Amino acid sequence: MEKSQSLPEFKSASNLSWRYSQDRIDLQSGVKADISKQSYCPVPVEVYYNESFTCLDCGEETVFTALEQKHWYEDLEFNLSSQRIRCKKCQVAYKQTQDGQNQICMLTINYDKNKNKICQHLKAVEKAYGFLPLPFRK
Ligand SMILES: [Zn+2]
Numbered sequence: 001m002e003k004s005q006s007l008p009e010f011k012s013a014s015n016l017s018w019r020y021s022q023d024r025i026d027l028q029s030g031v032k033a034d035i036s037k038q039s040y041c042p043v044p045v046e047v048y049y050n051e052s053f054t055c056l057d058c059g060e061e062t063v064f065t066a067l068e069q070k071h072w073y074e075d076l077e078f079n080l081s082s083q084r085i086r087c088k089k090c091q092v093a094y095k096q097t098q099d100g101q102n103q104i105c106m107l108t109i110n111y112d113k114n115k116n117k118i119c120q121h122l123k124a125v126e127k128a129y130g131f132l133p134l135p136f137r138k
């Protein structure tokens with residue numbers, strides 16, 4: 001029984017975590033992780049690196065910095081497998097669109113009472129973004 005109780009010791013593969021693809025990171029940018037703050041994951045990440053990626057919305061090459069990762073995975077307790085997929089500019093635009101849609105959805109729960117608010121909001125959304133959320137397009 002004693003033998004089976006000792007778990008294998010996890011080490012990041014050649015000190016580079018499973019999380020990173022070698023050709024996408026800047027090895028000079030390493031920031032030490034605090035493993036005790038990472039949310040549950042069988043294999044922790046010991047060092048964060050600046051990681052380049054292509055923004056989902058605008059297609060521009062951008063960087064998910066080591067410090068942003070530290071904030072995501074330690075302060076915000078995001079799962080280590082979650083990745084940034086949008087550049088900062090597109091993330092802000094996406095969030096605003098989502099917030100707008102969520103607000104409209106909440107208002108439509110009581111449509112008759114909120115009809116005026118909904119119309120006002122839709123006009124503002126259309127003005128700001130040049131389009132309406134899907135369910136409200138003609
Ligand atoms: Zn973008």
